[in-house]
Amino acid sequence: MYYAIKFGWVTPSNAKFTNIADDIETLNQATLRGQYDICAISFALYPFVKDDYALLKTAVSFGEGYG
Known part of the structure; x- marks a missing residue:
């Protein structure tokens, strides 16, 4: 879900992100x-x-039987 941020597809100018993987x-x-x-x-x-x-x-995760 965080690929867009991690790979720079979106670049907010005043935000700092930390990846926290949780359920x-x-x-x-x-x-x-x-x-x-x-x-x-x-x-x-x-x-x-x-x-x-x-x-x-960004970061939407939908699908049939998923998300």
Whole structure:
């Protein structure tokens, strides 16, 4: 999910990224706590955090039976 950042396909000028590999439920819980500014989450969580987080144009992971 972080390839676009890791490989420089997107280059935010004032952001610093650290890769933290964790399962999606752990990342969901971290997001609910506001632990990270940017985080991968399950799509089902987004309605609960939409007032505090925006969807990025990159790092989407969807497919039939996946994501």
